[in-house]
Amino acid sequence: MARPREFDAEFALDRAMEVFWAKGYEATSLDDLCEATGLSRSSLYATFGSKRNLLLQSVDRYVERRTPNIAAALARPLPIRDAISALLGEFIDQIVSGPGRRGCFLGNCAAELPRHDRAALARVRQGLTRTEGTFREALVRARARGELAPSADVAALARFLTAGFQGLRLVGKANPDRAVLGDIAKTLLRCLEERNCRRNPHKREFGHDHQTSTACTPPESEAA
Amino acid sequence: MARPREFDAEFALDRAMEVFWAKGYEATSLDDLCEATGLSRSSLYATFGSKRNLLLQSVDRYVERRTPNIAAALARPLPIRDAISALLGEFIDQIVSGPGRRGCFLGNCAAELPRHDRAALARVRQGLTRTEGTFREALVRARARGELAPSADVAALARFLTAGFQGLRLVGKANPDRAVLGDIAKTLLRCLEERNCRRNPHKREFGHDHQTSTACTPPESEAA
DNA sequence: TCGATTTTGGACTATATAGTCCAAAATTGC
DNA sequence: GCAATTTTGGACTATATAGTCCAAAATCGA
Structure with missing residues (x-):
């Protein structure tokens, strides 16, 4: 081999992720990325290929970095509700305390990325799925400990929590108000109370039979 | 007066909103806006001032347009849970049926807008508050009808539902899977069951006392 | 030391962008 | 019809952008 790299690609990726996270994909320029990573354009392109590619890798990186944190928070020797409550509280603290108010990178990407960008959305989806x-997994353990009803639908609860956290952080970005976010978190936690976590077999599942067209205007011919 | 306008400003605003909604603020160019509205640059600028100003007005417009829809859906002669269930189902249908998968415009703006853009975030916040x-209001009526416990904290429930719908639509953008979204909706609805809606006075409220630093990395010196 | 190989800085390109400007067109009151 | 007034199309500007390219520098094996 010949001349070695003068930078650490992992470190550069972390910094790039931070910028994308803070500013969003479109609003981040290559100059921003060069400045944040300390790399020149040639090194950036040689290492990561393109701005878009760098975004994809940043998303993966974010997931790698944050999943263990969440897992650790949920693995604390606490009842699952308390662990989740603490996690909610930490997010709220981060939001209301100001500077870190960037929302969840996955959520930001989901919101900003055009829906025709399959590859990018797939990465985001993978992250959410993780x-x-x-x-x-945490709910399964909690159920085994007897904290949830044996029939608790932990898969549904996990999906609900994922969406709930996204909702909390998204609302928090526009409305970093402790009272508001506390109400959201408080109510969210109630869904984890033991009596709510039993399966309810005769309850209709979702889908298939809704008629009235409400919500938001659907049409518009798929703006390019 | 002299020469009259050849276009309808309201109509143009609607079209502009659609483009911002579909593509996001940064990814929408003035050419996109001119094409969508049919206006020339001069007319656009004379009428709306600037791209950014047009976004602000689009946000307001969106709120004006969507609030009555939600209000109407919640005012249907149904138990509140059924009305909300139907509303959730309609959103899910829209998401999984494909083309309309743009998420909520307010949510998209909250995610994309830089947090230093006070004015824009305030508009979004107003929309969420509405x-x-x-x-x-719907919950208050339901409570008066006896569908919720007299002590139900309808303010907290309303905040929770707002965040929950945002979370559902955000997740749906990245993962338009009926099973996933159905689980989210199903679980969300459980929070509205009568027994869950009583105030629980000895339950700790949120905030103030969380210690461990988990979640996502906070620092980064406020990337410009 | 030398040739081969890789990295690096930064100049460069081609394009896209938000916003400006003005002459021509359209309309009004008279 | 005419002067006054407003709108309109589109040319224009200045800048920012993603991405390319290459000569110089740095390192390695021999």
């Missing part, structure tokens, strides 16, 4: 899995 | 108010 979060969901982390929640589910 | 949604919350719509939920709350």
Whole structure:
């Protein structure tokens, strides 16, 4: 081999991720990325290929970095509700305390990325699925400890928690108000109370039979 | 007066909103806006001032347009849970049926807008607050009808529902899977069951006392 | 030391972008 | 019809952008 790299690609990726996270994909320029990573354009392109490719890798990186944190928070020697409550509280603290208010990178990407960008959305989906899995594993353990009803639908609860956390952080970005976020978290936690976590077999599942067209205007011919 | 306008500003605003909604703020160019509205640059600028200003007005427009829809859905002669269930189902249908998968415009803006953009975030916040108010009013009526416990904390429930819907739609953008979204909706609805909606006075409220630093890395010196 | 190989800085390109400007067109009151 | 007034199309500007390219520098094996 010849001349070695003067930078650490992992470190550069972390810094790039931070920028994408803080500013969003479109609003991040290559100059921003060069400045944040300390790399020149040639090194950036040689290492990561393109801005878009760097985003994809940043998403993966984010997931790698955050999943263990969440897993650790849920593995604390606490009743699962208390562990989740603490996790919610930490997010809320981060949000209301100001500077770190960037939301969840996965959520930001999901919101910003155009829906025709299959590859990128797949990465985001994988990340969300991993979060969901982390929640589910913790719930399974909690159920085994007797904290949830034996019939608790932990898969559904995990999905719900994933969406709930996303909702909390998204709302928090626009409305970093402790009272509001506390209400959301408090109510969310109630869904974990033991009596709510039994399966309810005669309850209709979702889908298939809704008629009235409400919500938001659907049409518009798929703006390019 | 002299020469009259050849276009309808309201109509143009609607079209502009659609583009922002579909593509996001940064990814929408003035050419996109001109094409969608049919206006020339001069007319656009004379009418709306700037791209950013047009976004702000689009947000307001979106809120004006969607609030009555939600209000109407919640005012249907149904138990509140059924009305909300139907609303969730409609959103899910829209998401999984494909083309309309743009998420909520407010959520998209909250995710994309930089947090230093006070004015824009305030508009978004107002929109979310209005949604919350719509939920709350419906819940108050439901409580008066005896569908919720007299002590139900309808304000907290409304905030929770606002975040929950945001979470559902955000997750749906990355993962338009009926099973996943159905689980989220199903679990969310459980929080509305009568027995869950009583105030629980000795339960600790949120905030103030969380210690471990988990979640996602907070630092980074406020990337410009 | 030398040739081979890789990295690096930064100049460069081609394009896209938000916003400006003005002459021509359209309309009004008279 | 005419002067006044407003709108309109689109040319124009200045800048920012993603990505390319290459000569110089740095390192390695021999």
